[in-house]
Amino acid sequence: MKKNILYLLIILLFFCQCEKDTASSFQNSGTTGQGGSLARFAITGNYLYTVDENQLKVFDIISGSNPVLKNTVDVGFAIETIFPFKDKLFIGSETQVYIYSIEDHANPKLLSSAISPQVLRRCDPVVAKDSVAFATLRTNGPCGGTQSILAVYNIKDITNPVEVTTYPVGEPYGLGYDDDVLYVCDKQRGLLLFDISRPYQPTLIDTNINDGSYIDVIPYQNTLICWTTTGIILYDITDNRKPVLIKNIN
Amino acid sequence: MRRIILFFIASIYLFSCDPRQTDLSGEVDAYVPVYGSLSDIHDIAMEPQKSTLKPGKIYAYKNYIFQNDLYTGVHIIDNSNQKNPVKIAFLKLPLSTDIAIKGDYLYANNYVDLTVFDISDPVHAQLVKRVANVFPGPDQDFPPFRGTYFQCPDKSKGIVVRWEMQHIKIPNCRR
Numbered sequence: 001m002k003k004n005i006l007y008l009l010i011i012l013l014f015f016c017q018c019e020k021d022t023a024s025s026f027q028n029s030g031t032t033g034q035g036g037s038l039a040r041f042a043i044t045g046n047y048l049y050t051v052d053e054n055q056l057k058v059f060d061i062i063s064g065s066n067p068v069l070k071n072t073v074d075v076g077f078a079i080e081t082i083f084p085f086k087d088k089l090f091i092g093s094e095t096q097v098y099i100y101s102i103e104d105h106a107n108p109k110l111l112s113s114a115i116s117p118q119v120l121r122r123c124d125p126v127v128a129k130d131s132v133a134f135a136t137l138r139t140n141g142p143c144g145g146t147q148s149i150l151a152v153y154n155i156k157d158i159t160n161p162v163e164v165t166t167y168p169v170g171e172p173y174g175l176g177y178d179d180d181v182l183y184v185c186d187k188q189r190g191l192l193l194f195d196i197s198r199p200y201q202p203t204l205i206d207t208n209i210n211d212g213s214y215i216d217v218i219p220y221q222n223t224l225i226c227w228t229t230t231g232i233i234l235y236d237i238t239d240n241r242k243p244v245l246i247k248n249i250n
Numbered sequence: 251m252r253r254i255i256l257f258f259i260a261s262i263y264l265f266s267c268d269p270r271q272t273d274l275s276g277e278v279d280a281y282v283p284v285y286g287s288l289s290d291i292h293d294i295a296m297e298p299q300k301s302t303l304k305p306g307k308i309y310a311y312k313n314y315i316f317q318n319d320l321y322t323g324v325h326i327i328d329n330s331n332q333k334n335p336v337k338i339a340f341l342k343l344p345l346s347t348d349i350a351i352k353g354d355y356l357y358a359n360n361y362v363d364l365t366v367f368d369i370s371d372p373v374h375a376q377l378v379k380r381v382a383n384v385f386p387g388p389d390q391d392f393p394p395f396r397g398t399y400f401q402c403p404d405k406s407k408g409i410v411v412r413w414e415m416q417h418i419k420i421p422n423c424r425r
Contacts, residue, residue, distance in 0.1 A: 033311030033351035041350035041357060048350060048357055050364075052385050053394075064355040065366055065378045220310040223332055231302040232317055232327070234335060249317075249327060249337060250302050 036216040036227060037081070037174040044084040047105050051075070051082045051091055058106050070106040085128055088158060099159060112159040127175055127182070131156045132199040134182055136172030148172055150184060152200055164200045174216030174227075181205070181240040183224060185214035191226065193241065205241055211248070280421035281393030281400035286411035291344050291361045294377055299325070299337035311351040314372060321345050321412065324358065326372050339373045345411055361411060362387045388412050392425055399424050 032043050042049050048059040048067060056075050059067040081092040089100040089108060100108035127134050133153040148169050153161040170188030177183065180197040190210030194202040212228035219225075224235040224243055231250035235243035302325060306318030315327040315335065323343040329335040345361045356367040356375065366379035393400045393413040399421040403410050 030353045031312060032353075033309055033316075035350060036308045038307055039348060039350070041348040041359075043350045043352045043357075048352075050348070050359075050385070054386075057384060059357075059364070059381075061352060061355070061357070064353045065368065067357065067364060067366060067379065067381055069381065069384055216308065218308060218310050220315075221332075223329065225308055225310060225315055227305060227308045227317070229305065231305045232308065232315065234315075234329075236332070246333065247335065249325075249335065 034218055034220060036218055037083075037176075038216060040080075040082060042082045042084045042089070044102070045105060047102075049082055049084070049089060049102075049108075051079045053077070053079055055079075056082070056089070056091060056100070056108060058108065060106065071108070073100075073108055085158070127177055128155060129177060129196075129199065132196075133161060134175060134177070134196070134199075134202070136169065136175055136184060138172050150175075150182075150194070150202065152202060154200075165202075167194070167202055167204070173214065176217045176219050178219035178224070178237055178240045181237075183217045183219065185217060185226070187213055190214070191217075191243070193243075195241075207242070209235075209243060211245060275419075277417045277419050278399055278421065279415055280418050281395075281398055281413040282416045282418060282421075283401060283403045283407075283410040284412050284414050285408040286344070286361075287408050291409075291411065293342070293344060294360070294365070295342045296373065296375060297323075297340045297342050300340050307348060309349050309351065314369075316349055316351075316356075318347060318349060320347065324349060324356075326375075328372075339375075341367070341375055359385055361385075396425055 040051050046060065046062045048061050050057045054074060054077060056073040057069060058071040060070045061067045075091055075098055076093050079091060079093045083090040087101060087103050089102055091098040098110060099112045101111050102108050131154065133155045135151045137149050137151055139148045148171060150167040150169050151163055152165045153163050155161045169184060169192060170186045173185040175182060175184045177196060180195060182194040182196045182202060184192040186192050191214050193205040193207050195205055196202050212230055212233050214226050214228055216227045217224055219237060222236060222238045224237045226233045233248050234246040236246050237243050302319055304320035306320045309316040313330040315329050317325045319325060323346060324341040325337055326339045326341065327335050328338045343358055343360055346358045349356055349358045354368060354370040356369045358365050362383050362385045364381040364384050365377060367375040368378050369375045388410055390410050391403060400423045401421050402423040
């Protein structure tokens with residue numbers, strides 16, 4: 001099962017809450033936390049959305065201690081991940097991505113499941129920044145393909161992403177960005193950093209960070225939280241181009 | 251109806267006679283049921299910090315970092331001192347895989363239930379609500395995928411709480 005979780009996911013990751021300076025929301029008791037890219041639970045606004053094998057469930061959590069199941073939606077088969085993106089939910093299955101509108105929070109409405117297969121296939125973690133999406137397409141394992149790549153898409157029309165450029169990588173997993181630096185977990189080459197100040201021309205930053213086997217990252221305040229096969233590795237990213245190892249937590 | 255059932259049983263039997271792809275030790279990859287009881291599943295507690303066994307999903311909230319330990323619970327890490335974050339406790343929560351947090355309430359799955367914990371004092375997280383039977387449990391008879399060998403469940407051993415891929419000798423079922 002663990003293997004399936006690691007290998008068979010379409011991973012959608014949105015880092016709109018990743019800005020380093022979150023001081024104001026920090027002290028707010030209504031603060032929402034931040035998950036990684038393999039999540040099956042996602043909170044947006046006063047709603048908790050969960051996915052299981054076939055269904056999306058909507059819980060009203062206005063009263064935090066008393067969630068109320070509001071809706072159950074049949075989505076498809078082999079659902080793996082959920083990711084809120086603005087007023088949309090991206091739901092990843094082994095074979096496709098479903099996009100739901102949650103303008104009406106308790107009543108998700110299917111907008112599209114027709115994303116081009118070469119854009120968001122299974123095993124393709126994605127992060128979105130404004131109107132640009134970054135995805136890693138991993139080709140080893142059960143996912144098919146010939147070359148693992150980092151791909152950049154124009155997502156101005158969210159239901160019709162257009163690939164703009166690609167960059168070859170090793171064995172990529174999760175990814176996340178902090179400002180103009182994109183972090184990509186690569187099991188072969190370690191943690192890769194890309195300068196994305198010009199998002200359609202990502203350039204590899206010369207670093208050699210390989211302290212473990214990276215699965216996913218959450219850039220959070222000045223810390224890069226990395227999920228590895230042995231636990232967690234934390235880096236100080238005060239200078240986001242030069243992560244400094246803080247510690248391993250195993 | 252009985253015929254259909256008989257036919258079904260017969261086909262399972264036939265499938266189970268397929269020559270198997272075994273390695274030198276005579277073992278194959280097969281799904282094995284993991285058993286549990288409701289009292290095990292509901293055995294929730296705060297424990298001292300401990301080593302991570304099966305690192306799972308990560309989550310950040312305020313000055314804390316959480317990491318699920320697959321099927322056993324959630325490690326709680328205090329990150330107030332960003333130069334030296336430390337594990338401070340372990341929330342024992344059997345069969346949990348996912349968490350999300352808002353406003354000091356942690357939501358997590360506990361087998362087929364949604365559980366809610368008040369984490370305003372994370373070391374003393376308190377279970378405040380259980381919403382029962384909102385998530386599907388594993389199939390009691392078959393593993394989640396077809397075309398695989400598996401060990402037939404023995405119902406006298408309890409509820410099948412999950413299916414685990416193992417390398418075993420002579421699994422007695424195939425689907």
